[in-house]
Amino acid sequence: MSNFQSIAKSNYENLTKAEKTVIDFILADVAAASMMTISDVSKKINVSIATISRLSKKLGYQSYQEMRLKVYDGHDAQSSKFFPNLTKDDSFVEIATNSFYMSKISLDETQSILMEEDLKKAIDLLAKVKTCSIFGLGASQVVAMNAFHCFLRSSLNCTYIQDYHLQMMSLTKLGENDCLFLISHTGHNKDMIQLATIAREKNIPIITITSNRHSPLAKLSDIILVSVSDETKYRPEAVSSLLAQIALVDALFMIYAIKVDDNEEYLLKSRAIINKTRLSSEDD
Structure with missing residues (x-):
């Protein structure tokens, strides 16, 4: 593409x-x-x-x-590089190479349409909020959990809830000084749209990662980051989308860590704690 x-x-x-x-x-x-x-x-x-x-x-x-x-x-x-007609006769490596190539395409295309203004707005918002609640449903929960895992190592006060009803309840504790970070591949998920609708009513700012800039969810959002994906005969579009979304989350975390935290204190603290859970070389 x-x-x-x-x-x-x-x-x-x-x-x-x-x-x-x-x-x-x-x-x-x-x-x-x-x-x-x-x-x-x-x-x-x-x-x-x-x-x-x-x-x-x-x-x-x-x-x-x-x-x-x-x-x-x-x-x-x-x-010239893509295998448009994979068959059972293709080798394991050829099929695997095709999968890797399609992943690379999704990442390259997502990177190519990144906008400085969108990234800056997202970071500026995250830098000033009291709490950032990160929500995703279905396959997007993988991305939401990854975002939570990343930002736990930063100064950002963030929460992550899997259950939809608990997500709804948690909105009662958020206000205009907080924000929602939503992940949705299509931007058409009814539950995610409902969460965003309630957030808009409460004037809670919304950052959304989605593949459709003009989806109903995107229209309710303040900041939109687009993840590009492609569908093939053997690979659903959502798979490529997950990879692009995870890359976007990682990029946001890196920008936040460098531009907002501007030191290694938070990373070193979390690393020190995690190291306690691992066996030392002497224990091997």
């Missing part, structure tokens, strides 16, 4: 029907579309030039020309 495809995918749900037609046409044949002028595309799919121009700017490009140049970027290199 090229950077253009990642951006298009994360914004797709919020596009108009005509804009989606343009995206579908481009992605159906990237090589051909990248060589077409805005007039060519307009005539081919019967969509106005103004619509295509608005789409370009909505996706963050200055013009259609800039978007067109990005459409094909990276397509050749990736298509």
Whole structure:
């Protein structure tokens, strides 16, 4: 997946029907579309030039020309490495290599659309809150627990609760000086949306990691960090998403530790305690 495809995918749900037609046409044949002028595309799919121009700017490009140049970027290199038709006859290493490659793509694409402003807003918020409650449901609980594990080693006062009903109850103890840190792959989970809705009513700031910038959950959030993932015949999209989300959490922790804590005190304290639980070399 090229950077253009990642951006298009994360914004797709919020596009108009005509804009989606343009995206579908481009992605159906990237090589051909990248060589077409805005007039060519307009005539081919019967969509106005103004619509295509608005789409370009909505996706963050200055013009259609800039978007067109990005459409094909990276397509050749990736298509030559990816195994599009894995079969039972492929070796174990080939199949494993494909899995690793798809993980790398998710990480690279997530990194490529990171925005300095979003990261700064997230860190500035975490630096001033009294308590950060970290919530995730289903597979996203893995990411939420990892975030809690990371930030326990910092100065951030954070909590992590697995059970949805307990998460709901815990919101009664939070206020506008606290924050919610939500993780949701699709951003459409009803329970997560309910948590965010209650938080909004209480003016509790929300940081969300999701793959869809325009999902219902994202629209309720103050700060959105997008994780890019891809679905293949053998690998569900959520698997790639988990890896990208964990990487985002790790990046936030590193930034917080360097920019906010600015010393090793918290890391050394937690490390010293953990070391007590391990056998020394003399005990081996």
